Amino acid sequence: MTQATQPPVRAVLLDIEGTTIPVSFVHDTLFPYARKALPGLLRTHADDPDVRTQVAEIARLAPGVPPLRQLEAWMDADAKVAPLKALQGMVWAQGYADGVLKAALYPDVTPALRCWAAAGLALAVYSSGSVTAQKLIYGHTTEGDLSSVFVGFYDLQMGGKRDARSYVNILQDAQWQAGDVLFLSDVVAELDAAAQAGLRTCQIVRPQDGTQPGTTHPVAATLDEVAERFGLPRAGQA
Numbered sequence: 001m002t003q004a005t006q007p008p009v010r011a012v013l014l015d016i017e018g019t020t021i022p023v024s025f026v027h028d029t030l031f032p033y034a035r036k037a038l039p040g041l042l043r044t045h046a047d048d049p050d051v052r053t054q055v056a057e058i059a060r061l062a063p064g065v066p067p068l069r070q071l072e073a074w075m076d077a078d079a080k081v082a083p084l085k086a087l088q089g090m091v092w093a094q095g096y097a098d099g100v101l102k103a104a105l106y107p108d109v110t111p112a113l114r115c116w117a118a119a120g121l122a123l124a125v126y127s128s129g130s131v132t133a134q135k136l137i138y139g140h141t142t143e144g145d146l147s148s149v150f151v152g153f154y155d156l157q158m159g160g161k162r163d164a165r166s167y168v169n170i171l172q173d174a175q176w177q178a179g180d181v182l183f184l185s186d187v188v189a190e191l192d193a194a195a196q197a198g199l200r201t202c203q204i205v206r207p208q209d210g211t212q213p214g215t216t217h218p219v220a221a222t223l224d225e226v227a228e229r230f231g232l233p234r235a236g237q238a
């Protein structure tokens with residue numbers, strides 16, 4: 001089907017890193033903050049039930065390895081592993097509360113998301129970062145609290161982002177039809193998985209991040225370009 005003959009997009013599912021926020025914010029600000037704070041969290045909150053749950057999960061995935069050593073190995077590898085992502089979300093909460101962390105989204109993101117939500121599109125997040133981390137990012141942007149534009153937040157509890165089943169899980173949870181949903185990500189393997197589950201896709205290619213365009217998905221440099229390409233309302237246009 002050509003774009004003109006396809007049904008309208010009713011829902012947009014968005015990746016975060018490289019799609020709505022620069023890769024540099026995640027790798028140069030969030031990740032170093034977490035690396036520094038995690039030893040303290042494990043030491044001072046060892047009895048916290050949420051911390052205990054994640055430490056038990058680390059032990060299940062890496063039996064016999066000290067939890068902090070395993071977390072460091074995962075951070076070194078930028079592994080998208082649920083217990084690491086959950087614990088990172090816990091330490092970032094303090095950074096946002098202190099005002100040390102503030103999320104500077106790409107400048108095209110806030111106007112587009114506000115415009116799409118106001119026009120009745122259902123917006124949801126799908127990131128390897130935990131739901132807690134996602135709500136923190138969008139709750140503490142340089143442009144204020146944007147979290148209310150989203151009707152859903154999905155993380156690795158749905159499965160990995162390169163696995164088509166994860167998108168089926170999200171569709172089931174959100175009660176969306178695959179063909180109504182547009183998935184935006186900078187990573188072709190994620191888009192491939194979403195397309196396999198029947199979602200529509202668009203690769204966000206941010207020059208600032210040096211994203212390499214693939215050949216199998218439509219490409220856009222900004223969310224305004226996405227709007228133009230998929231017939232969504234455009235911010236700033238009556």
Ligand SMILES: CSCCC(=O)C(=O)COP(=O)(O)O
Pocket residue numbers: 015016017018026030080085088126127128129130133134137161
């Ligand atoms: C939710 S903010 C932190 C993002 C993060 O931890 C990460 O690993 C990036 O994941 P994404 O799926 O958004 O590329």
Ligand SMILES: [Mg+2]
Pocket residue numbers: 015016017018019185186187
């Ligand atoms: Mg990404």
